[in-house]
Amino acid sequence: xxxxxxxxxxxxxxxxxxxxxxxxxxxxxxxxxxxxxxxxxxxxxxxxxxxxxxxxxxxxxxxxxxxxxxxxxxxxxxxxxxxxxxxxxxxxxxxxxxxxxxxxxxxxxxxxxxxxxxxxxxxxxxxxxxxxxxxxxxxxxxxxxxxxxxxxxxxxxxxxxxxxxxxxxxxxxxxxxxxxxxxxxxxxxxxxxxxxxxxxxxxxxxxxxxx
Numbered sequence: 001x002x003x004x005x006x007x008x009x010x011x012x013x014x015x016x017x018x019x020x021x022x023x024x025x026x027x028x029x030x031x032x033x034x035x036x037x038x039x040x041x042x043x044x045x046x047x048x049x050x051x052x053x054x055x056x057x058x059x060x061x062x063x064x065x066x067x068x069x070x071x072x073x074x075x076x077x078x079x080x081x082x083x084x085x086x087x088x089x090x091x092x093x094x095x096x097x098x099x100x101x102x103x104x105x106x107x108x109x110x111x112x113x114x115x116x117x118x119x120x121x122x123x124x125x126x127x128x129x130x131x132x133x134x135x136x137x138x139x140x141x142x143x144x145x146x147x148x149x150x151x152x153x154x155x156x157x158x159x160x161x162x163x164x165x166x167x168x169x170x171x172x173x174x175x176x177x178x179x180x181x182x183x184x185x186x187x188x189x190x191x192x193x194x195x196x197x198x199x200x201x202x203x204x205x206x207x208x209x210x211x
Contacts, residue, residue, distance in 0.1 A: 053211055057092035057104040060206045061184050066094045066102040069194040069202060070186045074102065083107055089181075099189040106210075107181040112152075115179045119153050139163070147200060151175040151182075151207055156196040169193035173203050180210050 054060060058077040067074045074094035082105070083089030089107035109115035123146075142159030153176040161168040171193040172185025184206070186193050 052209070054209055055090065055106065055211060057090050057106045060106065060182065060209050061092070061102075061104045061202060063094060065202060065205075066104075066184075066186075069198055070095075070100055070102050070188070071191070071194075072100050077104070086110060100186065100191060101188075102184070102186045104184040105182070109179045109181070112178045115176055115181065116153065119176050123153075123155060145196065150200060150203060151177045154200075154203070156199055158193065158196055166190060171196060171199055173199040175203055175207060177207055177210055182206060182210060 052059075056079065058079050063074045063076055066077070072095065077092040077094045078096055079090060079092050081089070082091050087107060087109055089105065091106075092104040094102040109118060140159055140161040142157060144155055144157045147154040147156060154173065156171070156173045158171040159169070167190050168188065169192055170185060170187045172183060173196075174181070174183040182203070184199075184202070
């Protein structure tokens with residue numbers, strides 16, 4: 001995934017979670033109300049309150065902060081490298097393999113002008129992002145809202161879906177600060193996702209931790 005596609009994560013993530021949950025069945029994925037910690041390999045602990053400048057996505061949004069947003073208790077996040085040599089990125093995942101998954105994605109474009117141009121291209125695709133990947137019977141309601149005054153560019157996307165009697169929800173926020181991208185979100189099954197207002201408040205804190 002190229003880092004500028006962060007803005008598309010909310011609608012497509014709903015589809016991915018729906019497909020995963022249905023294939024796993026009602027017994028898979030752990031406990032949505034209290035998911036087990038993510039795997040211990042390549043985990044990262046939280047910084048002190050406020051946080052320092054960092055490129056670690058698990059410190060840009062800490063386990064405690066993700067837990068407060070999601071209404072569950074997450075263990076340490078699992079970090080992985082994403083992107084490419086020209087557009088490096090990193091992702092932190094809390095609650096991997098459960099019915100409540102919180103992700104944090106960082107990325108960086110070559111320069112601010114390139115980042116802004118890529119953002120505008122991908123923002124135009126949000127409304128059609130689900131069409132090709134949605135399975136038959138999946139009903140999705142989503143809202144994408146651009147936010148001013150938070151970063152150079154920012155969009156919060158929230159949505160719900162129903163498939164085979166299960167309810168899915170997601171709220172994600174994508175932000176552009178210069179050449180740097182930040183996106184994070186919560187994807188749930190049979191539970192409410194965080195409110196856009198709560199995500200915006202966390203974004204204001206997390207943006208101050210970016211280089």
